[in-house]
Amino acid sequence: MKSERLEAKQKHDAALAEAELQANMRQIEMFVLPSGQESENEQTAADLHAVHQRIQNIIRTLNNFKELGDHER
Helix, strand or coil, X not given: CHXXXXXXXXXXXXXXXXXXXXXXXXXXXXXXXXXXXXXXXXXXHHHHHHHHHHHHHHHHHHHCHHHHCCCCC
């Protein structure tokens, strides 16, 4: 009697675990990571913008060094 209940509980738990696994797999399938190349292109564009902005700031500072330069250095 106890073993039958235990077996039924184990089957029930296994069925729940399988259903949960299938639900998780459906969620994973919906989310697609960008390819490495897509990710690199986005990062490169952001990096180029940051470098360009930094160069522009340096040029502006050098052109107006008396006013924009760090006077404490």
